[in-house]
Amino acid sequence: DIQVTQSPSTLSASIGDSVTITCRASQYIGYWLAWYQQKPGKAPKILIYQASSLQTEVPSRFSGSGSGTEFSLTIDSLQPDDLATYYCLQYNSLLTFGGGTKVQIK
């Protein structure tokens, strides 16, 4: 089974900062990784698929990069609405989620 390690588990940043979340897969997964945003009490929402493709209607301040085993999600110019928990998902071999990163506003 493929394991996915996500870091950090918690992140505090100020409005306007650029923040980066990383995911590392335990084996090669190509570009088969997605990123999700989940707000409290809500279902997850897709942000990025295939490592770097922005889902329709997602703000352009969100971007994804990486391939193979190392991936990152960057939020440029952090906004109050970005307060949420973010998850990566590998789908190269079945599905495995990362542990999540809670983004807090300083």
Place this chain on the structure above:
Amino acid sequence: EVQLVESGGGLVQPGRSLRLSCVASGFAFKNYGMHWVRQAPGKGLEWVSGISWDSGNKAYGDSVKGRFTISRDNTESSLYLQMNSLRDEDTAVYYCAKDYGDWNYGLDYWGQGTPVTVSS
């Protein structure tokens, strides 16, 4: 507009069974894989099970293998999860999610979830 509406959750005793349902609308259900994902209280997301567009492929997470069964009815645009031998650790919100493709292409749309509580 894609909509996924789960139902069937509730309070159940350990060892008993429960069947979850998910009704889909707004897309050609018969062409897409579907999945169940759960989230225990205060915890992260865990993939539970997935099924291909034609039911030819089914897969399960290790924690539910042998106890849960996924199925679908393309004529009814419905997805199901039969949960047997339930344990305390199965307590979670269960989400139905649509695959980007016919099988294992990631998840795009999610339902709002149905809560399951396993407790005596």
